[in-house]
Amino acid sequence: MCGICGISHSDHRTPERTSLETMTRALVHRGPDSDGFYIAPGIGLGMRRLAIIDVEGGNQPIPNEDESLWIVFNGESHNFPDLFADLVKRGHEFRTRSDSECILHLYEEYGDECVHHLRGQAAFALWDANKKRLLLARDRMGKKPLYYAVQNGTLYFASELNALLKALPQKPEVNLEAIDLYLSLQYIPDPLTVYHGVHKLPPAHRLVWQNGVATPGCYWDFSYQPKHEQSEAALIEELRSLLKESVKMRLISEVPLGAHLSGGIDSSIIVALMAELSDAPVKTFSVGFEEESYSELEYARAVAQRYSTEHHEFILKYDDIPGTLEKISRHFGEPFGDASAIPLYYISKLTREHVTVVLNGDGGDEDFAGYQRYWLDPLANRYLRAPQFLTRGLIPSIAGFLPVSSDRPVGRSLVDGLKRLHQLPEIDARASILRWGSYFSPRQRAQLWKREFRFDADNAQRLLAEKFDSAEGSFLDKTLYTDLHTYLPGDLLVKTDRMGMAASIEPRSPFLDHKMVEWSARVPDLFKVRGRSGKYLLKKAFAGDLPESVLKHSKQGFGIPIGTWFRGPLHDWARELLTGSSAGLSEWFDTGAVENLLGEHRASRVNHGKRIYALTMLALWRQGIHV
Template sequence: MCGLCGIVRFNDPPASETLWRMTRTLAHRGPDNEGIAITGPAGLGHTRLSILDLSAAGHQPMSADDGSVTLVYNGEIYNFRELRRDLEADGVRHNGTSDTEVLLRAYLQWGVAAFERLHGMFAAAIWDARASTLHLLRDRFGIKPLFYAAIPGGIVFGSEIKAILASRLTGREMSWRAFHEYLHYGNSLGAGTFFEGIRKLEPAHHLTLTRTGTTVRAYWTPDAIAPIDDPPTVAARNVLERLDAAVRTHLVSDVPVGVFLSGGIDSSAIASLARRHTARLRTYSVGFDFDRGPDELPAARRLAERLGADHHEMRLAGSDVRAVIEQLVVAHDVPFQDSANIPLAMLCNALQGEATVVLQGDGGDEMFAGYPGYAFLARASLWRRLSRVGLLLTAPLPDGRRRDGLRRVFGYLAESDSGMRMALMRFQEHAERSPNRVFTRSTVEQLRRHDPFARYRELGRRFGRLDPLQAMLYADCAVLLPDKYLEKVDRATMAYGIESRVPFLDDDLAAYAMALPSGLKVKRGQKKWVLRQALRGIVPDEILDGPKTGFAVPVSHWLRGPLNQYLRDTLQDTAAAWPDLFDQAALDLCVDEHVAGRHDNGRLLYRLLNFGLWHRQYLL
């Protein structure tokens, strides 16, 4: 894994001082080597975390033998050996054994057609001096990040926003659209970021910059996947074969590899299959000193013992997390609400020096329908008929999370517009507890200029022909997966120089899973049905047949206890720096309600805490 950055400016070539400043903001992503290259109007920077071919032959930026093409690249191309064989069959010779060189020579041999042949996780920048053209590229699911901003005469880009800010070629104006989306979902959606003018290159997209302009196009889309109607036993066998092959290829490394083990189905499957292909299995688990939530450590420990793994675990206390939260704000460069990045980051910090690569179970829920709500969508027509009755029946229930949860479910099932149904399903607070309630009228007016549901409306139009469950799965792959979960995984691991790999998002496995009918993913109310069948005899039944607990981080508890004063101080500082932002009385009520246990406002308060820390770090 690595960090990349660069500037292309046709009217004013970049200075080496600027490139070095940008590159060194990414040192945590690549502590083993750093370098820059300037060729004409283009400057590229790179920091390297050595995984394959640890020699200098894998250093970047890497150029063609004649210097006509230069690239920087972050990630892993899992089919690089097959591509190398194809290139050698065409008479192409290689100087080393890295997948970086395979990417370079594939582009030299096949041009942009090479991009559609890549299987893996990657972000890449290729400068082709022959055509004065820059290519930016990102993998199908957005496992690896890439940001860019238009500047006069060209573009500036980087693996993280901090590299772009270090160029001093862009501003730091906050995006109100991103802020409104963040308040609803805990992250911004699509191509936008919290900084006006700085954009994400979306998953499976290819940006081309020439002297005449910029184009961005999708090179892959799930819409093109042809449905598969394999019988259940055949589907289960095919899923297992593809998952096993994915784990095997994701274990390829010249440095130590471990597995993050939570005790759930997905990570247990990864660990169990990894044991087939490695002589020494290292597993890592994390829990909390909080006895009122689910604890997956015992299940993870039992599985590790069964597999004969070299198992390591740690337990976190609320008093440990304040410094980590602040570090993660800098790691993300934006406010970010998914608190699961806290234990992930602390685990990565602890295992530095033990494993450089870790495998995780992310992507299993999106591929095989594992989230709460998917079972409802599998029988959406029935529940839609009952939804209005459900709203009436839940109205008298006492205020609380159970009532809010039930009304949220019935509310989105009653919605006739498929895009709005998707948005409401992912809107984490019921409309009666709007996040806007803690802001001044002027702030609310500013927020309301931007539709937080626009991205889902667009996806509703795009996937409206599909059944409700399949449409939601595709939407989650377009929004929830890259903008929340994969961003969390990348920043929390790369902050400590750890490469995370996600076998469930292997291109072959994912294409097959996305083609399967909804009836094999949710069957008789059981989510992940076909995956569970595939894993019988490999993963213990107690895990396969157990309920989905999720990775429950006790943030609400921490905000009442060890983080309470920290929360109050941060919000007070934010209000002082931005007097027109909060309705102070409403904000105080929100905090007091939470501390007294009258209402769980933890999700909103944690979002506001992260926003306040980001505002102080990046805007003041």
């Protein structure tokens, strides 16, 4: 795992080494083991390396045999042993035994189609000196990031926004429309960033830079049709085989590895398979809270005990939070409102004390329909067929009088659920995550912005609805497709990458192997959602491998007691940050609306915990860019 960056001048000037060094210094946490540079007319490549494969010989940038091709690569191609053997048979000569060099020789064989041969996580830049041509590419699911910008005929790229901004000769303007999308989604969706003219390369995309023109394009997608027609027993056997293979591939490492164990179904299955495939005890890492209703440590311990893992735990307390949020904000480089980044940051720091590579359960919910909203959506659609005086009037009004509590995760609070019913008639059914999410509704966003800043109330809904409509299949198929193309790469994988890299560890996600994603998409709805539960097939396939308590435990997610903290010990800190004399958001937002939000939350009229968190992360980012 690494951090990569580069500069390419269309007039073939030689980039300055000092600019590349400035960029790589901003990426040290992604690669503390070494740095490297390649500088020639028209191109400058830089990288920071976290050594995982070919530790002694795999330093980058790496050239091909005649040094006409050069590459910097962030990620792991988990099928590289097979690729290496095939390329040697084809006559290619290797300087190293690294997966990075495999990509160079794949490019010699297949050109830009080399991306189809990679299986894993990747972001790379490949310079073809003969053609004066730069190829950027990102893995299918979006596990590894890549940002780019073009200014004055020059392309700049980097693994993180902060590194990219170090090299840009012109400071980009803040994109307020992107911030408005953030208020709805809790992240800024690709290809946008918080800055005008600075872009995320989307997942499954490559970009060619040649003759001063940047041309991005998609190279892969998957379909939910046709559905598998095998019996349940045959599907279970195939699922177990696919996931076991995916885990086995991700155990290839020359450095110590372990697993993040939340106590949920997905990470528990990964630990079970690791234990089956490993000769030594698996190292597992879990995080809990003083607030017991949020903590799933008892379930993580049950799995750890069953498989005799070398288990480590961390208890997160609120008094650690303010300083931590400033650090987290810097690592994201733009507003990012998923509060589960906090425990992931701490558990990643603990993990790095013992291992360098960590497997996780990311993607299980999106592959097999694990979120509650997947079975709630059909009920909501039926609810909306009731008379409007009920759905828009009476029921939301009654729910509004109910007091809320922050001592339970939002997904397990009936009152929180009832209070969201008012959103259902306002939000497009195709935007499932906005229906049930705890962030700003169109009405709340309009109240927040000052009069001179007005944006399309339906912008986030339209983005999700367009993705929904581009898929084939059932309502559930389309919702899963939307999540895998928006929420997963925009939120979950950003969080996993940045918090892992903040601690210099490499996360690996077996559920997000592209073969696993392609296969699970074609599993019929009946084997995903049954009654008030998701992941039917996954649970059935691994029922014998998990403790009964884990199987029966309802979906909780990586929730944290942020509502409790903002009602109590963090209230004054948040109020000063958001409404104090130096509050940076007062330029954009109505201070009265922010005060009202804080007041409603403290009085337990509405649980605004996640909204307050989103605003604090926006405010901390705004402070950071003015430092």
